[in-house]
Amino acid sequence: MKMFSQEHAKEKHTITEATKDVKKTPTLTMTNFDHLEKLRKRSTYVAGSCKEIRDRYNEQEDGLYYLTTANGMVYQTFCDMTTAGGGWTLVASVHENSVYGRCTVGDRWSSQQGNNAELPDGDGNWSNRNTFGAAEGATSDDFKNPGYYDVVAEDMSVWHVPNNFPLEHWNQAAILRYHTDNHFLSLYNVGSCSNRGPAIPIVYDHGDRVSTRMLYGPNPRGEFEPGFITFRAINNERAAMAICSGVKPITGCNTEHYCIGGGGYFYPDQCGDFPSFDWDRLGREQGWSASKEMTESAVLLFYR
Amino acid sequence: MKMFSQEHAKEKHTITEATKDVKKTPTLTMTNFDHLEKLRKRSTYVAGSCKEIRDRYNEQEDGLYYLTTANGMVYQTFCDMTTAGGGWTLVASVHENSVYGRCTVGDRWSSQQGNNAELPDGDGNWSNRNTFGAAEGATSDDFKNPGYYDVVAEDMSVWHVPNNFPLEHWNQAAILRYHTDNHFLSLYNVGSCSNRGPAIPIVYDHGDRVSTRMLYGPNPRGEFEPGFITFRAINNERAAMAICSGVKPITGCNTEHYCIGGGGYFYPDQCGDFPSFDWDRLGREQGWSASKEMTESAVLLFYR
Amino acid sequence: MKMFSQEHAKEKHTITEATKDVKKTPTLTMTNFDHLEKLRKRSTYVAGSCKEIRDRYNEQEDGLYYLTTANGMVYQTFCDMTTAGGGWTLVASVHENSVYGRCTVGDRWSSQQGNNAELPDGDGNWSNRNTFGAAEGATSDDFKNPGYYDVVAEDMSVWHVPNNFPLEHWNQAAILRYHTDNHFLSLYNVGSCSNRGPAIPIVYDHGDRVSTRMLYGPNPRGEFEPGFITFRAINNERAAMAICSGVKPITGCNTEHYCIGGGGYFYPDQCGDFPSFDWDRLGREQGWSASKEMTESAVLLFYR
Numbered sequence: 014m015k016m017f018s019q020e021h022a023k024e025k026h027t028i029t030e031a032t033k034d035v036k037k038t039p040t041l042t043m044t045n046f047d048h049l050e051k052l053r054k055r056s057t058y059v060a061g062s063c064k065e066i067r068d069r070y071n072e073q074e075d076g077l078y079y080l081t082t083a084n085g086m087v088y089q090t091f092c093d094m095t096t097a098g099g100g101w102t103l104v105a106s107v108h109e110n111s112v113y114g115r116c117t118v119g120d121r122w123s124s125q126q127g128n129n130a131e132l133p134d135g136d137g138n139w140s141n142r143n144t145f146g147a148a149e150g151a152t153s154d155d156f157k158n159p160g161y162y163d164v165v166a167e168d169m170s171v172w173h174v175p176n177n178f179p180l181e182h183w184n185q186a187a188i189l190r191y192h193t194d195n196h197f198l199s200l201y202n203v204g205s206c207s208n209r210g211p212a213i214p215i216v217y218d219h220g221d222r223v224s225t226r227m228l229y230g231p232n233p234r235g236e237f238e239p240g241f242i243t244f245r246a247i248n249n250e251r252a253a254m255a256i257c258s259g260v261k262p263i264t265g266c267n268t269e270h271y272c273i274g275g276g277g278y279f280y281p282d283q284c285g286d287f288p289s290f291d292w293d294r295l296g297r298e299q300g301w302s303a304s305k306e307m308t309e310s311a312v313l314l315f316y317r
Numbered sequence: 318m319k320m321f322s323q324e325h326a327k328e329k330h331t332i333t334e335a336t337k338d339v340k341k342t343p344t345l346t347m348t349n350f351d352h353l354e355k356l357r358k359r360s361t362y363v364a365g366s367c368k369e370i371r372d373r374y375n376e377q378e379d380g381l382y383y384l385t386t387a388n389g390m391v392y393q394t395f396c397d398m399t400t401a402g403g404g405w406t407l408v409a410s411v412h413e414n415s416v417y418g419r420c421t422v423g424d425r426w427s428s429q430q431g432n433n434a435e436l437p438d439g440d441g442n443w444s445n446r447n448t449f450g451a452a453e454g455a456t457s458d459d460f461k462n463p464g465y466y467d468v469v470a471e472d473m474s475v476w477h478v479p480n481n482f483p484l485e486h487w488n489q490a491a492i493l494r495y496h497t498d499n500h501f502l503s504l505y506n507v508g509s510c511s512n513r514g515p516a517i518p519i520v521y522d523h524g525d526r527v528s529t530r531m532l533y534g535p536n537p538r539g540e541f542e543p544g545f546i547t548f549r550a551i552n553n554e555r556a557a558m559a560i561c562s563g564v565k566p567i568t569g570c571n572t573e574h575y576c577i578g579g580g581g582y583f584y585p586d587q588c589g590d591f592p593s594f595d596w597d598r599l600g601r602e603q604g605w606s607a608s609k610e611m612t613e614s615a616v617l618l619f620y621r
Numbered sequence: 622m623k624m625f626s627q628e629h630a631k632e633k634h635t636i637t638e639a640t641k642d643v644k645k646t647p648t649l650t651m652t653n654f655d656h657l658e659k660l661r662k663r664s665t666y667v668a669g670s671c672k673e674i675r676d677r678y679n680e681q682e683d684g685l686y687y688l689t690t691a692n693g694m695v696y697q698t699f700c701d702m703t704t705a706g707g708g709w710t711l712v713a714s715v716h717e718n719s720v721y722g723r724c725t726v727g728d729r730w731s732s733q734q735g736n737n738a739e740l741p742d743g744d745g746n747w748s749n750r751n752t753f754g755a756a757e758g759a760t761s762d763d764f765k766n767p768g769y770y771d772v773v774a775e776d777m778s779v780w781h782v783p784n785n786f787p788l789e790h791w792n793q794a795a796i797l798r799y800h801t802d803n804h805f806l807s808l809y810n811v812g813s814c815s816n817r818g819p820a821i822p823i824v825y826d827h828g829d830r831v832s833t834r835m836l837y838g839p840n841p842r843g844e845f846e847p848g849f850i851t852f853r854a855i856n857n858e859r860a861a862m863a864i865c866s867g868v869k870p871i872t873g874c875n876t877e878h879y880c881i882g883g884g885g886y887f888y889p890d891q892c893g894d895f896p897s898f899d900w901d902r903l904g905r906e907q908g909w910s911a912s913k914e915m916t917e918s919a920v921l922l923f924y925r
Contacts, residue, residue, distance in 0.1 A: 053689055125422040
């Protein structure tokens with residue numbers, strides 16, 4: 014199993030050494046045991062968000078913590094305790110399992126029901142309370158936890174992490190990391206191509222406006238402005254994308270080439286979590302196609 | 318994210334106020350903290366059902382509690398502690414994610430393998446130990462927890478709650494709520510159109526025989542009698558539906574128009590969790606089509 | 622619900638007696654309560670594997686225990702505490718939900734994206750950190766927990782358990798149970814039909830070389846040698862199967878008839894968790910078809 018992955022192999026080696034040592038030096042056993050015991054102690058924390066954990070328990074270490082929703086549902090998720098003061102709660106990840114799939118299995122953020130004009134909202138997971146996946150699997154599959162609808166967000170942080178990277182390497186492996194800092198909180202209605210949702214300026218934690226622009230196709234580069242998170246962008250087919258990660262549409266209505274999730278119908282058949290990132294073939298530096306790095310990176314969403 | 322839903326917006330506002338106050342008045346912090354702490358205390362309860370929690374810990378508040386199966390699996394689910402004395406354990410919900418889908422992704426209670434004569438039992442989730450979903454998402458997706466096969470049920474309660482309503486509003490939002498009170502416990506074999514499973518008389522907690530009848534299409538109204546839960550109804554194509562929610566078939570064998578779940582093959586292509594609720598178009602007051610309210614409501618199943 | 626299953630009926634009866642008695646004899650209540658309380662106590666254990674639980678807490682009873690990953694994720698899984706000294710952690714199960722499906726919904730170990738030459742790795746769950754399912758549902762659906770990538774395995778044990786058998790009967794119901802005992806740990810690269818992954822000799826806990834051979838079709842019987850677990854076998858279409866359960870390919874490259882999981886493309890259209898076990902019809906004692914028992918048994922994977 015693990016033997017198929019180099020990075021797992023390394024882990025295995027490391028941990029194996031530890032295990033071997035266990036049999037020789039009880040001290041090392043305790044180290045390993047104490048490590049797990051420390052992590053288990055976090056299950057006693059009572060908090061609704063990573064920010065509350067930071068403030069109440071003065072935790073400053075990135076990692077998995079237990080959160081409780083207003084209804085009492087308990088779940089584990091990743092807390093970024095270091096970026097810009099920390100306290101960021103991972104609430105979701107958008108992972109494109111196959112750009113060849115057209116709203117098929119695994120396209121939970123758009124639709125798993127095919128490209129269907131009768132289902133403009135698709136699976137509706139952007140606004141309902143359905144949850145799926147696990148924190149440690151957030152770069153290998155779509156992930157949505159109760160924090161998505163329960164945590165009171167003042168700001169948002171986004172990490173673009175190459176698929177299948179393990180949690181302990183997310184921060185380093187990310188091709189792009191940014192967050193807002195203006196405490197946007199207002200409520201917006203469904204927009205249109207010309208009247209879309211809010212575009213929130215972002216602060217880059219990794220990457221910049223230039224690298225953001227280059228991560229999308231040559232054609233759309235003239236249609237958006239980097240340095241924003243835009244919500245509820247609408248394209249020519251009136252399909253609503255949930256989020257434009259890192260950019261703000263400024264002209265044209267071809268948002269399906271650089272915005273993700275949300276809709277259940279696109280024309281022509283370009284449905285999916287990353288609707289049309291492969292318009293001119295996957296990952297070619299040409300036409301409307303987004304870069305291979307972008308298409309093959311999961312988009313992790315944090316609240317604070 | 319949350320900004321797409323009015324009700325979420327309200328929540329956000331409320332909770333946000335609380336959060337803001339946190340920084341000003343420690344008392345309010347404690348209030349919020351104490352609320353979560355109270356809910357977390359429930360994790361110390363040892364019980365196999367909501368009835369045991371009611372009896373052992375004298376809890377009378379609706380909400381999420383921790384249950385333990387005979388094998389020791391621990392899970393959280395919603396307990397209705399008020400209806401007819403309380404002690405009702407939410408064990409499952411049947412949610413039609415798309416009446417246009419024909420046993421496609423999301424039709425867990427029927428089949429996700431397409432309308433297939435070689436798979437008459439479909440996914441078989443009515444009788445196996447597979448589980449899926451989470452309590453807070455029970456109106457947004459199919460839900461089945463270990464209580465479904467572990468809780469010792471004497472009676473059953475059913476809530477029909479409009480899709481995507483949040484847990485704290487289920488009771489008020491339900492278009493229909495009813496339960497049995499005759500402690501039915503016997504075991505039934507697979508039936509036929511004329512020899513189906515048991516039909517248990519129900520007590521209405523919200524709605525009545527008249528409103529139940531009107532929730533289904535004009536044509537089938539003459540073929541069933543409201544005021545019952547019927548199990549294992551069989552239709553003309555020999556497909557077994559798991560439950561006829563609120564009614565008892567009396568004539569004809571067109572149960573696919575008012576019974577749900579269970580089968581993996583229907584003719585013509587009318588497969589799905591709500592097999593043929595859209596026979597004469599979705600939600601038209603005509604022919605065999607069930608009402609829009611019924612088709613767009615999740616069916617929540619409770620045991621006691 | 623439960624009423625559809627004989628074995629559930631039995632359970633229900635038993636437990637119901639207990640419940641009835643509860644109202645009469647408090648002693649029996651305590652028995653039932655103490656049983657659950659004992660199981661809940663296991664949640665205080667701090668361990669990364671069933672072996673550590675066996676060694677640290679001297680547990681010798683098969684059942685569900687809590688494990689913690691190196692990152693602190695807590696999960697419940699089944700521990701085999703009896704076979705060959707015990708300490709086996711259930712980390713996954715491969716369940717063929719429909720041999721008629723060709724890499725459709727439910728084929729998580731191969732691909733849910735259809736038989737697609739552009740997706741040779743399929744869903745990639747053999748090497749990523751995605752997780753799914755629950756321990757008690759391991760014979761009713763695919764199951765993968767964090768132990769799959771977190772537990773440090775020296776050896777592996779495999780149980781072939783008929784679909785839908787409840788956890789408490791797995792051991793008895795298994796049609797085949799075996800494990801390795803040579804502490805294989807090395808890392809292997811992707812192989813080819815002639816240069817495949819490792820073949821580890823196994824020790825039979827139930828069944829033997831003869832019964833293993835008979836569980837597969839007459840044609841492939843001459844192409845493999847029973848008594849091994851083989852990883853990363855490659856077939857004529859260059860598709861990599863993740864594991865050959867119980868056998869080692871020795872000639873020919875028709876591994877899709879007796880190896881499982883892994884690939885995302887097979888020719889002709891024979892994709893699925895059990896790729897081509899139904900080549901000459903499901904469960905016929907003919908040609909390349911595996912036996913009905915084998916095709917309709919979930920494959921449970923343990924580490925130690």
